[in-house]
Amino acid sequence: MSDAVSPLAPKSYPDAPAIDGVRFATASAGIKYKNRTDVLLMLFDDGAEVAGVFTRSKCPSAPVDWCRDNLASGKARALLVNSGNANAFTGKKGREAVTLSADIVARAVGCKPSEIYLASTGVIGEPLPAEKFAGVVDGMAADAASGPWLDAARAIMTTDTFPKVATRSVGLGDTTVTLNGIAKGAGMIAPDMATMLSFLFTDASIAAPVLQALLGEATPGSFNSITVDSDTSTSDTLLFFATGKAGGAPVTRVDDPRLGEFREALADLTRELSHWIVKDGEGARKFVEITVSGAESDASAKRIALSIANSPLVKTAIAGEDANWGRVVMAVGKAGEPADRDRLAIWFGDIRVAVDGERDPDYSEEAASAAMREEEILLKVDLGLGAGKATVWTCDLTKDYVAINGDYRS
Amino acid sequence: MSDAVSPLAPKSYPDAPAIDGVRFATASAGIKYKNRTDVLLMLFDDGAEVAGVFTRSKCPSAPVDWCRDNLASGKARALLVNSGNANAFTGKKGREAVTLSADIVARAVGCKPSEIYLASTGVIGEPLPAEKFAGVVDGMAADAASGPWLDAARAIMTTDTFPKVATRSVGLGDTTVTLNGIAKGAGMIAPDMATMLSFLFTDASIAAPVLQALLGEATPGSFNSITVDSDTSTSDTLLFFATGKAGGAPVTRVDDPRLGEFREALADLTRELSHWIVKDGEGARKFVEITVSGAESDASAKRIALSIANSPLVKTAIAGEDANWGRVVMAVGKAGEPADRDRLAIWFGDIRVAVDGERDPDYSEEAASAAMREEEILLKVDLGLGAGKATVWTCDLTKDYVAINGDYRS
Numbered sequence: 001m002s003d004a005v006s007p008l009a010p011k012s013y014p015d016a017p018a019i020d021g022v023r024f025a026t027a028s029a030g031i032k033y034k035n036r037t038d039v040l041l042m043l044f045d046d047g048a049e050v051a052g053v054f055t056r057s058k059c060p061s062a063p064v065d066w067c068r069d070n071l072a073s074g075k076a077r078a079l080l081v082n083s084g085n086a087n088a089f090t091g092k093k094g095r096e097a098v099t100l101s102a103d104i105v106a107r108a109v110g111c112k113p114s115e116i117y118l119a120s121t122g123v124i125g126e127p128l129p130a131e132k133f134a135g136v137v138d139g140m141a142a143d144a145a146s147g148p149w150l151d152a153a154r155a156i157m158t159t160d161t162f163p164k165v166a167t168r169s170v171g172l173g174d175t176t177v178t179l180n181g182i183a184k185g186a187g188m189i190a191p192d193m194a195t196m197l198s199f200l201f202t203d204a205s206i207a208a209p210v211l212q213a214l215l216g217e218a219t220p221g222s223f224n225s226i227t228v229d230s231d232t233s234t235s236d237t238l239l240f241f242a243t244g245k246a247g248g249a250p251v252t253r254v255d256d257p258r259l260g261e262f263r264e265a266l267a268d269l270t271r272e273l274s275h276w277i278v279k280d281g282e283g284a285r286k287f288v289e290i291t292v293s294g295a296e297s298d299a300s301a302k303r304i305a306l307s308i309a310n311s312p313l314v315k316t317a318i319a320g321e322d323a324n325w326g327r328v329v330m331a332v333g334k335a336g337e338p339a340d341r342d343r344l345a346i347w348f349g350d351i352r353v354a355v356d357g358e359r360d361p362d363y364s365e366e367a368a369s370a371a372m373r374e375e376e377i378l379l380k381v382d383l384g385l386g387a388g389k390a391t392v393w394t395c396d397l398t399k400d401y402v403a404i405n406g407d408y409r410s
Numbered sequence: 411m412s413d414a415v416s417p418l419a420p421k422s423y424p425d426a427p428a429i430d431g432v433r434f435a436t437a438s439a440g441i442k443y444k445n446r447t448d449v450l451l452m453l454f455d456d457g458a459e460v461a462g463v464f465t466r467s468k469c470p471s472a473p474v475d476w477c478r479d480n481l482a483s484g485k486a487r488a489l490l491v492n493s494g495n496a497n498a499f500t501g502k503k504g505r506e507a508v509t510l511s512a513d514i515v516a517r518a519v520g521c522k523p524s525e526i527y528l529a530s531t532g533v534i535g536e537p538l539p540a541e542k543f544a545g546v547v548d549g550m551a552a553d554a555a556s557g558p559w560l561d562a563a564r565a566i567m568t569t570d571t572f573p574k575v576a577t578r579s580v581g582l583g584d585t586t587v588t589l590n591g592i593a594k595g596a597g598m599i600a601p602d603m604a605t606m607l608s609f610l611f612t613d614a615s616i617a618a619p620v621l622q623a624l625l626g627e628a629t630p631g632s633f634n635s636i637t638v639d640s641d642t643s644t645s646d647t648l649l650f651f652a653t654g655k656a657g658g659a660p661v662t663r664v665d666d667p668r669l670g671e672f673r674e675a676l677a678d679l680t681r682e683l684s685h686w687i688v689k690d691g692e693g694a695r696k697f698v699e700i701t702v703s704g705a706e707s708d709a710s711a712k713r714i715a716l717s718i719a720n721s722p723l724v725k726t727a728i729a730g731e732d733a734n735w736g737r738v739v740m741a742v743g744k745a746g747e748p749a750d751r752d753r754l755a756i757w758f759g760d761i762r763v764a765v766d767g768e769r770d771p772d773y774s775e776e777a778a779s780a781a782m783r784e785e786e787i788l789l790k791v792d793l794g795l796g797a798g799k800a801t802v803w804t805c806d807l808t809k810d811y812v813a814i815n816g817d818y819r820s
Contacts, residue, residue, distance in 0.1 A: 058746065058751070059740070088739070091766060123736060127768075231721050231722060231740060234739065234743050313639060316811070317816065326498065326536075329469050329534055333469030333470070333644050334642035337468070342501060354535065358502070359535055401726070402807060402811075405722070405727065
């Protein structure tokens with residue numbers, strides 16, 4: 001296991017601007033890691049509208065249960081996130097830990113515990129020593145500032161090799177609003193959701209039910225279309241906070257025409273963050289975009305695309321820069337979705353390697369191999385059956401993935 | 411990629427006896443491999459009853475289509491198997507190759523092509539040079555003998571590191587009959603079926619419909635309960651041939667009371683062969699038995715067991731000898747089946763590591779770690795909901811799996 005940063009990491013990080021109504025601070029509570037920050041406290045001094053989407057795991061973590069319960073109000077005053085311990089499968093102790101965490105923050109902030117949102121990421125099954133938050137939260141609340149956002153992204157990393165920040169500035173009616181997002185996630189990544197934490201913040205004035213609807217629109221093509229290893233976390237959490245400080249009449253309806261540009265920016269920003277998660281996939285050396293077209297439906301196309309994206313044999317072939325399209329056929333076949341072997345066509349990049357159920361007559365091993373040497377691999381499959389289409393993103397499966405995950409807990 | 415034999419290989423091989431009515435020979439046709447046998451010809455001089463079970467892939471190989479078409483007759487005169495090329499996703503050329511293969515064998519044997527069964531394993535998408543069989547089949551038919559069975563198993567290996575042979579001798583009414591089986595498979599192994607070829611032979615007198623029913627009983631608890639990498643082959647083939655040479659009144663009904671011992675032997679032999687496939691799983695260092703109990707139904711238990719068995723994070727933890735039961739919780743949660751986090755209990759070997767939704771109060775890291783150092787890992791999950799139960803088998807996920815599969819085709 002190396003400490004090297006993913007070769008797919010960004011060359012530079014965006015300088016995300018302050019968001020009016022949002023202050024934050026990071027600290028080292030010593031939950032698990034040494035010599036790094038592991039707690040993030042985000043404050044919304046005048047409150048924020050909030051919406052959320054969570055893991056579909058049947059065994060969700062205690063913080064996920066906590067957030068789900070509180071979301072009904074649509075109001076938030078603070079968000080506390082820790083890395084190093086997921087507080088998942090911790091039973092009664094886990095419920096006590098979220099209650100204690102919320103109490104500590106509520107006291108420091110001066111609000112009700114139900115206005116506190118919590119997220120935890122890290123090892124499953126270890127009791128979370130929430131009392132450690134007491135030693136840092138008061139100081140964090142006092143020192144909280146409007147930046148730098150990269151510090152916020154760093155405090156929530158686990159096996160991530162780089163922090164994930166994205167920002168957009170867009171018009172909303174006559175107002176210009178800012179949208180910032182941070183995310184973490186590198187392994188245990190599969191829809192729905194990707195195993196990850198992501199938090200979005202805006203100064204736009206948008207009511208909680210509309211925020212929730214916007215999240216629901218943005219996730220299918222972003223966080224729910226990525227996979228690193230097909231493993232779904234107990235802790236996936238995506239929260240969206242809107243302070244309303246940018247002014248303008250509040251958006252209270254999802255069909256408000258002023259939302260056009262904002263909607264696009266949100267789709268774009270969530271897609272960017274989700275791609276950074278894949279590019280930081282444990283051991284990843286290649287970013288892979290898989291598009292399936294010609295399926296009987298979009299849902300069928302997505303299932304086939306995910307079958308390809310989750311196939312260990314496809315992923316190891318990509319790691320080996322091997323244009324092994326036979327394994328793509330295998331993965332199409334195992335998806336159980338309608339497919340006609342003799343109509344299949346497959347491309348790596350611009351190179352069509354297979355058509356009409358067999359190797360392309362013009363197939364060039366050299367050209368296909370050259371496509372596989374790229375850092376970003378485009379894999380396209382056309383089923384020739386209908387108009388269903390989907391795109392998903394994944395990474396390759398390397399020895400480093402095994403090294404990272406064979407030696408994580410100890 | 412090393413040439414080392416799996417550490418889980420058998421210490422010795424059974425001396426499978428001759429089966430009256432079965433002769434076979436192996437040869438090197440140079441399909442792909444150098445300096446090894448790659449063709450197996452099995453002959454049933456006086457014919458055999460035959461039954462078969464095949465891959466559920468929507469993109470099956472040409473030989474799978476061929477066998478399915480011929481099985482209706484229930485009669486076989488010969489079986490030709492090659493390794494090195496799967497003749498899958500080969501379009502019209504693939505269909506021509508199976509026709510040519512069957513013609514070559516039928517001519518050598520003196521029977522109809524429809525009495526010839528074919529199986530191919532190896533690379534997908536490359537045209538199979540079936541004309542190469544013409545150079546070896548006549549010699550094989552002339553030289554065919556009743557042993558040694560280990561040679562037959564060796565000729566059908568691909569990335570297998572050891573040949574797989576099993577044998578049983580049992581009573582059938584007043585007659586003693588023999589049951590021999592060979593198998594190959596190491597990667598692209600997932601139910602249903604495991605990605606594999608397996609051929610069973612007996613001198614018992616059993617009609618094809620009964621053979622088919624017996625196969626249907628034996629596969630759920632054997633070949634359909636194993637997974638190496640969740641990837642399903644286009645070529646999975648299990649064929650069962652009965653020559654009837656042992657004598658006795660033919661078995662023509664599946665409820666024939668004489669079948670009792672035979673049925674058990676078949677279940678036992680297929681389980682043994684399926685376990686050898688897992689023990690030769692690409693890069694495997696550990697054999698893992700996963701039992702899920704307390705599920706709402708057997709089918710639900712099996713889906714949860716397979717979710718655990720196919721989780722890259724569980725498999726890498728086992729490779730790292732890490733008693734990471736949190737990942738088992740994750741895999742239970744992602745299966746989408748009914749589960750109550752707060753009733754879950756998990757064991758590694760005899761060590762209960764989690765109970766009532768949290769770490770066992772008596773948990774000993776040392777004891778759990780000791781269990782993980784064993785070559786065979788027993789992982790047990792009890793859901794506490796109902797009486798549903800299932801057991802599946804898998805192996806760990808090691809760097810060698812990645813090495814083997816990142817560099818197979820080239």
